[in-house]
Amino acid sequence: MTVADLPANRRELFGTVLKVRWSQLIGVNLLYLVFWIPAIVWTVMNLSVINGMGMAEESQYARADYLSVMSVWLLGLVPCITITGPFNAGVTYVLRNWARDQHSFILSDFWDAVKGNWKQALAVSFISGLLPFLAFVGVQFYSGMIKTSPVFTIPIALMLLVTALWSMATMLMYPMMVTYALKLRDVIRNALLLTVAKLPFAVLFRLLTLVILAIGVGVYLLIPGGQQYVLLALALLYLLFVPAFNKLITVSYANWLCETYLNPRIEGAQTNIGLRPENWDDTEYRPEDDE
Numbered sequence: 001m002t003v004a005d006l007p008a009n010r011r012e013l014f015g016t017v018l019k020v021r022w023s024q025l026i027g028v029n030l031l032y033l034v035f036w037i038p039a040i041v042w043t044v045m046n047l048s049v050i051n052g053m054g055m056a057e058e059s060q061y062a063r064a065d066y067l068s069v070m071s072v073w074l075l076g077l078v079p080c081i082t083i084t085g086p087f088n089a090g091v092t093y094v095l096r097n098w099a100r101d102q103h104s105f106i107l108s109d110f111w112d113a114v115k116g117n118w119k120q121a122l123a124v125s126f127i128s129g130l131l132p133f134l135a136f137v138g139v140q141f142y143s144g145m146i147k148t149s150p151v152f153t154i155p156i157a158l159m160l161l162v163t164a165l166w167s168m169a170t171m172l173m174y175p176m177m178v179t180y181a182l183k184l185r186d187v188i189r190n191a192l193l194l195t196v197a198k199l200p201f202a203v204l205f206r207l208l209t210l211v212i213l214a215i216g217v218g219v220y221l222l223i224p225g226g227q228q229y230v231l232l233a234l235a236l237l238y239l240l241f242v243p244a245f246n247k248l249i250t251v252s253y254a255n256w257l258c259e260t261y262l263n264p265r266i267e268g269a270q271t272n273i274g275l276r277p278e279n280w281d282d283t284e285y286r287p288e289d290d291e
Helices: 009-034 038-056 063-082 085-099 106-143 150-179 186-195 198-207 213-222 224-240 243-266
Strands: none
Touching: 009 038, 009 085, 009 106, 009 224, 009 243, 063 106, 063 198, 085 106, 085 150, 085 243, 106 150, 106 186, 150 186, 150 198, 150 243, 186 198, 186 213, 186 243, 198 243, 213 224, 224 243
């Protein structure tokens, strides 16, 4: 591939990568989901409990019973999500290279990134697992106090805001930890600062990762007779493709922000990796001129 053949912008780069790598994303997706099996099993178990509560004919379950099940589910998710951190870093490294249109060996590069970043990744994934539980408990606690004073809506809003902000910042944390030699606090700080500075884009890219799920839910609600087929189609899509595809989206977003705002501050760091130079003009240089 010559310089003239390189993508002119990041949309073209993403399309090129997806066209070339879509089949390999299936392998990455299956590898990634292996480490989410505990979280999936735990979720299915709790959904079965909730379903059983709803189908019970002789017992009337109070709202507190459902909230109790939700609390137990979220608390149990903390270790389940925590253990996925190192493997999230491994997948991120592979997809980061692919998003730059660079080569990467799935298994060897995956395990190298796991071994090189497991400590930081565990810390980030622990917080990612803990925050939803703390937010849920906090919202329930302060919701009961709103009756005494509406001022308690403020801590509820703050907890939900912090949880949402962290969720968006994690799209940058894993790419940063596998790309730069930064301490954990610097990874978190830089990711949060960039997320806040580019908040509309952070919201946009986080919502993009929910598009397929939203479409599935919409079809599920609109076609009552075919709900089981919709669920099966969604399950197959997530099993084979969607998580890795979503990860490729967020890693491409992270590459853009890091190469635009961090790399220029680092001596020798490349920018616009995989893209045609901005001022490139294929008429400026012709190989035959050297003959």
